Amino acid sequence: MNRKKIVILGAGYGGMITTVKLQKMLGTNDAEITLVNKHDYHYQTTWLHENAAGTLHHDRTRIKIADVVNLNRVNLVQDTVVAIEQDEKKIKLENGELTYDYLVVSLGFEAATFGIPGLLEHAFTIGNINSARLIRQHIEYNFARYNNEKEERPELLNIVVGGAGFTGIEYVGELVNKVPELCKEYDIPREKVRIINVEAAPTCLPGFDEELIEYTMNYLESKGVEFKLGTMLKQVSADGVLVEKDGVQEEIPSQNVVWAAGVRGNSLVEEAGFESARGRITVGEDLRAPGYDDVFIIGDCALVMNKETGRPYPPTAQIAMQEAEVTAHNLKTLVQGGDKLEAFKPDLKGSVASLGHGQAIGVVFGGKKLFGMSAVIMKKIIDNRYLLKLGGLGLLLKKGKFNIFK
Amino acid sequence: MNRKKIVILGAGYGGMITTVKLQKMLGTNDAEITLVNKHDYHYQTTWLHENAAGTLHHDRTRIKIADVVNLNRVNLVQDTVVAIEQDEKKIKLENGELTYDYLVVSLGFEAATFGIPGLLEHAFTIGNINSARLIRQHIEYNFARYNNEKEERPELLNIVVGGAGFTGIEYVGELVNKVPELCKEYDIPREKVRIINVEAAPTCLPGFDEELIEYTMNYLESKGVEFKLGTMLKQVSADGVLVEKDGVQEEIPSQNVVWAAGVRGNSLVEEAGFESARGRITVGEDLRAPGYDDVFIIGDCALVMNKETGRPYPPTAQIAMQEAEVTAHNLKTLVQGGDKLEAFKPDLKGSVASLGHGQAIGVVFGGKKLFGMSAVIMKKIIDNRYLLKLGGLGLLLKKGKFNIFK
Known part of the structure; x- marks a missing residue:
């Protein structure tokens, strides 16, 4: 068996939708999917302000990953990413190390x-x-x-x-x-x-x-x-x-x-040496990192230019989810040996x-x-x-x- | 009209029972009753540990004074006692001053x-x-x-x-x-x-x-x-x-x-110059302060000796309430011109x-x-x-x- 290894970093909007789509689109023999996340839950970033005010309990905002991801199909690694080594195709974790064939970086934002x-x-x-x-x-x-x-x-x-x-x-x-x-x-x-x-x-x-x-x-x-x-x-x-x-x-x-x-992309992508500005990487139309055909960057770490306005799209949940759908589709194409990748076109x-x-x-x-x-x-x-x-x-x-x- | 002025300091167990009893026992013409308390509510000290743990909400523990005291009969002064001047029969408050004919000191405990x-x-x-x-x-x-x-x-x-x-x-x-x-x-x-x-x-x-x-x-x-x-x-x-x-x-x-x-009596009674040990005054059988026939001390500030054991009774809610009943009875006697006061006999x-x-x-x-x-x-x-x-x-x-x- 020569199953490709897909590693998804971060279970935010982008990482979760990518994972959920992939587990439906790919057969068990196509690829081994691994989702890395700090916690065993996903949370809705857009609801956090309600938790911070105390008007909505945080248990309403978070979702056990196991409740939506099929853990017979996806490996869930509960750990913290320490470094991305894209030249060696390696991910250093606090308690271990992973290698990948394809990587999805959906590590979210930090406060600027x-x-x-x-x-x-x-x-x-x-x-x-x-x-x-x-x-x-x-x-x-x-x-x-x-x-x-x-x-x-x-x-x-x-x-x-x-x-x-x-x-x-x-x-x-x-x-x-x-x-x-x-x-x-x-x-x-x-x-x-x-x-x-x-x-x-x-x-x-x-x-x-x-x-x-x-x-x-x-x-x-x-x-x-x-x-x-x-x-x-x-x-x-x-x-x-x-x-x-x-x-x-x-x-x-x-x-x-x-x-x-103010928010900025996760500082790990800067430290990894990707070309970035405030933790955000200007990705190609197919959402891959420049120079790394095996790395997709989505969500708050990605910068996608709106050609009509000449300005980047805002880092919203809506965009992250749409990027995730394109990424899942493109990963399927790559894993199955294709090379015609879909271009991301946001539908605002x-x-x-x-x-x-x-x-x-x-x-x-x-x-x-x-x-x-x-x-x-x-x-x-x-x-x-x-x-x-x-x-x-x-x-x-x-x-x-x-x-x-x- | 020569109504006697009764002032009760503190709306704890002792102060509240004294007030509630007096408002029933005395006619409007017998006396003017004034209750002084920091807050507009009474609270059950014996339930506070539940509030402090968070197992019972504090609103269950406190009782609006107006809900049990008839404010047409009793003046409620919401203020903090600063000093007792028993020789001048005066009470200094943070925002005022009161005079009295009879005083009940039921100011409760402090941490030792x-x-x-x-x-x-x-x-x-x-x-x-x-x-x-x-x-x-x-x-x-x-x-x-x-x-x-x-x-x-x-x-x-x-x-x-x-x-x-x-x-x-x-x-x-x-x-x-x-x-x-x-x-x-x-x-x-x-x-x-x-x-x-x-x-x-x-x-x-x-x-x-x-x-x-x-x-x-x-x-x-x-x-x-x-x-x-x-x-x-x-x-x-x-x-x-x-x-x-x-x-x-x-x-x-x-x-x-x-x-x-550890608890001790309120330090105000020490500062007032009553003979006391750790804020507690050894009162007479009729619960009056030694040397002051117009001052009753009850609750945590009072020390009542148990003649059988030679040791003082513990400062409990039970004792404070029983002292309050005797105090109300004795105040009625005094106000109505009598002089045969009842002796306190706790019923544990x-x-x-x-x-x-x-x-x-x-x-x-x-x-x-x-x-x-x-x-x-x-x-x-x-x-x-x-x-x-x-x-x-x-x-x-x-x-x-x-x-x-x-």
């Missing part, structure tokens, strides 16, 4: 901290299940501390969110629902709590339609969110942040700083940002704008379609979101 | 720290609603941190409870139920968590029957509790404790140190320590020992009787404990 002093040490990033539930507990712990202190300590109650992009805005939307619950739990007047959103761009949700932006800001401000737009985060310390707008600096006391203002369906319970905004590509409940419904449809694609009706019923009021 | 270095700074005490829910959140926060750390940090998971008396043992009993839930929530193997009980005496529950002690230790050890008896807590630091047994010292890494090893009914869900031990005075379910039932009866006495059937139904399996 832009060298802001203190950010790494004192701010939290919503990166995975562990960090999301830590943020939830961190904020709740500070609320619990508040009434035990002899002096007023506003830094315990002020929540600073860095970034008013997609994740930042969605997280703030959840906080708006969570904060009143925390106030009730710990006997704290709501007006003592500030939710402050700091964004360097002159607007929230840069790139979105103006009407949608206005709707978003009006809604969130009506719930007490303070926007500091056109404002740079200069420094984070143990007790607060220093921001600057138009040359004027301001200190905001806060021990609850959440950084949601739309984009919806949730703003907490019963509120959202979005756009369906083609141009239709969505506000409020219609956007909420669209968001649930997107989330539920993914579950259906990943694990069928069983998974949808188990993990789907059906209550449009929550 | 015996000068152990670092205890005040680094250990938690189960003292009130704020501190109990802080302990709950503190331990949960450390569990949430664990899987975010690069190195193994056992100090996040080790829980050290100082004292194997009533509160210490009851708290450990709750932890035994809570820890597996926390392990599940944060993906931590149960065997990584240590619950360590440190007690200077050679036994847990000193003063209790030997058979009950053995039952308690066997049960808790079977649930993974480590007892360090005859062991002194020498020092508490940010990262652990130093203990000593038979001259041999041991460091235990822990950021979860809960001190449940028994003592039950809960050990978590479905487990308890106790003794009914007269000598009958209780184990397991019969002790659990007795404990619920004691708790429920208090609610009935304090607020009638309505309060019992609202806050009572009826599920003997929890």
